[in-house]
Amino acid sequence: MPTDIVIKADNKVIPAVLNDTLAAKEFKKRLPFKVTGNRYENDYCCPAACCVFNPTETQSGWKNGDISLAGGWFAILFDGEEASRDYRGMMVIAHIAEQDLRLIRDLPESVQFAVELAG
Incomplete structure (x- = not known):
């Protein structure tokens, strides 16, 4: 259940859905989870420990707005969807x-994110 x-x-305060x-x-x-990251062309990337995942749930590419946790990175992907299909192993x-x-x-180049349950 999302x-x-x-x-x-x-x-x-930015709403999202797990x-x-x-x-x-x-x-x-x-949660609550805090991490600091930097802005790049299509996303904010923040170093973060990976978690347990099912390899069959990974995908190629992303949709703008996806949040990924894979390969040691917590990433908020805000752009680049149309050119993302070559990125394999995305764990959204x-x-x-x-x-x-x-x-x-609209966020600055370097920013701290705090992720919490809504409500």
């Missing part, structure tokens, strides 16, 4: 709705 979360950064993957369920156990754990992506795109 779980509502919020991502707090730079005095903004999916039903094993990795998302494991990530939920870490959550998603930010299109209408809220402007909140991510």
Whole structure:
């Protein structure tokens, strides 16, 4: 069952939804979760320990708004969907709705994220 979360950064509160993957369920156990990362062309990347995941739940590419936890990185992917299909092994754990992506795109180059359960 999907779980509502919020991502707090730079005095903004961004709603998102954890999916039903094993990795998302494991990530939920870490909440509240804090991490600092930097902005790149299509995402914010933050070093983070991987969690248990099911390899059959990985995918190639992402949708703008996906949140991934894989390969030692927590990533908030806000752009580049159309050119992302060559990226294999993506473990998407959550998603930010299109209408809220402007909140991510407006963040500074370096930022601390706090991920919590909504409510």
